[in-house]
Amino acid sequence: MHAAWTRRAIQTLEAEAHRSADTHLIRLDLPAFPGIPLYLKDESVHPTGSLKHRLARSLFLYAICNGWLEEGRPVVEASSGSTAISEAYFARLLGLPFFAVMPRSTSRDKVAQIEFFGGHCHFIDDTDVYGAAQRLAGELNGHYMDQFTYAERATDWRGNNNIAESIFRQMQREPDPDPRWIVVPAGTGGTSATIGRYIRYRCGEHGLVRLAVVDPEHSVFYDYYRSRDASLQLSRGSRIEGIGRPRVEPSFMPGVIDRMMRVPDAASIAALRLLETLLGRRCGGSTGTNLVGALQLMAELNASGERGPVVTLICDGGDRYSDTYYDEAWIARENLDLSGELARLTVVVNEGRWID
Incomplete structure (x- = not known):
């Protein structure tokens, strides 16, 4: 399966x-x-309107081929911007729930675009989006995509x-x-x-x-x-x-x-x-x-x-x-x-x- x-x-x-x-x-x-x-x-x-479209596709391929993603498993990312928008698009394409962890001050335009592609926005009041994303992934039994660690290795350079x-x-x-x-x-x-x-x-x-x-x-x-x-x-x-x-x-x-x-x-x-x-x-x-x-x-x-x-x-x-x-x-x-x-x-x- x-x-x-x-x-x-x-x-x-x-x-x-x-x-x-x-x-x-x-x-x-x-x-x-x-x-x-x-x-x-x-x-x-x-x-999805930005350079991050390439990165998001690479991150999903990398996670799937590493065995980190499977059917129905939520995807979590620390991003309030273009990466979250692009990842929400790819998550919807694959039928996966997507959650973007972001500061509460994030602009409504960005939030609306993430939600347009079916993503959920998880707001925090401090600046530790990394820790909050890891915690949320644990609570949801999801996968924390972690663009800031894997961006340089997910793309075939x-x-x-x-x-x-x-x-x-x-x-x-x-x-x-x-x-x-x-x-x-x-x-x-x-x-x-x-x-x-x-x-x-x-x-x-x-x-x-x-x-x-x-x-x-x-x-x-x-x-x-x-x-x-x-x-x-x-x-x-x-x-x-x-x-x-x-x-x-x-x-x-x-x-x-x-x-x-x-x-x-x-x-x-x-x-x-x-x-x-x-x-x-x-x-x-x-x-x-x-x-x-x-x-x-x-x-x-x-x-x-x-x-x-x-x-x-x-x-x-x-x-x-x-x-x-x-x-x-x-x-x-x-x-x-x-x-x-x-x-x-x-x-x-x-x-x-x-x-x-």
């Missing part, structure tokens, strides 16, 4: 993957950066249409197929681990490529990258949802990263305004963080006379953030000055030089 359910579950997940076309790679040519095109891998077009392989395959017919930099954020660390490992695995084919990871305020990853002190902790989380962590997560692999960059939150959110004028659409906060890092690296290439593409991610769309990044009242409450950052980034785009 268990073996039969396992086969059906894997077939269901593989069928879902085959139904999903690859995500778009958008080319953006900025006149001030001749020979340095910017490519944006648009992960917002997944069925050697290929199998992971995000790294997808980027390089789509770049093959471009005038210059090897990016000089790929720029990603870190939340679990799974995406940077996958791309960094793939670059090294294929180093003979893609020897020019380097990986940069951007980190927002109120996150320990940048400091951990420099110090390797795994005990680092903060008392609050990041404003930029989905990235940055108040503790060093097990899935974050600093050794595969060539450079880390810290990005002020005001710059990340100002970059969303700028990107809206360039693309004609709204994106989520982590995409703004990516854009700031990408522009800095493009400006450095420009200053040194180097040429070649830079690739980054559209992690999710802006529709989930109408009450935060696109709400002037929220920005005022957070005491964020976007005008100065927007003016600075506009000069960078128009003149092709970095301004600190």
Whole structure:
């Protein structure tokens, strides 16, 4: 009985993957950066609207193949954001109950999306979502998915249409197929681990490529990258949802990263305004963080006379953030000055030089 359910579950997940076309790679040519095109891998077009769709599918496959999931067993995750939305989608696909453990302050937009896919939201009043998720899984005789531990190992980093392989395959017919930099954020660390490992695995084919990871305020990853002190902790989380962590997560692999960059939150959110004028659409906060890092690296290439593409991610769309990044009242409450950052980034785009 268990073996039969396992086969059906894997077939269901593989069928879902085959139904999903690859995500778009958008080319953006900025006149001030001749020979340095910017490519944006648009992960917002997944069925659940974000980069975490890939991770959620991988986590379910990993748990099933490890014998951790069986028919009817509840799935529990510590997440109030995109991972929970994507896991709720896959749990419904497999007929499994899903519970997302999250702070009571989580926005109604996120809660509504989790519930839309059949998930249940378990609210807590403190910040220990990890411990609360483990306890809830024990009470329900469920499986705690634990994205922060398993993200780096659940994905097949050697290929199998992971995000790294997808980027390089789509770049093959471009005038210059090897990016000089790929720029990603870190939340679990799974995406940077996958791309960094793939670059090294294929180093003979893609020897020019380097990986940069951007980190927002109120996150320990940048400091951990420099110090390797795994005990680092903060008392609050990041404003930029989905990235940055108040503790060093097990899935974050600093050794595969060539450079880390810290990005002020005001710059990340100002970059969303700028990107809206360039693309004609709204994106989520982590995409703004990516854009700031990408522009800095493009400006450095420009200053040194180097040429070649830079690739980054559209992690999710802006529709989930109408009450935060696109709400002037929220920005005022957070005491964020976007005008100065927007003016600075506009000069960078128009003149092709970095301004600190």
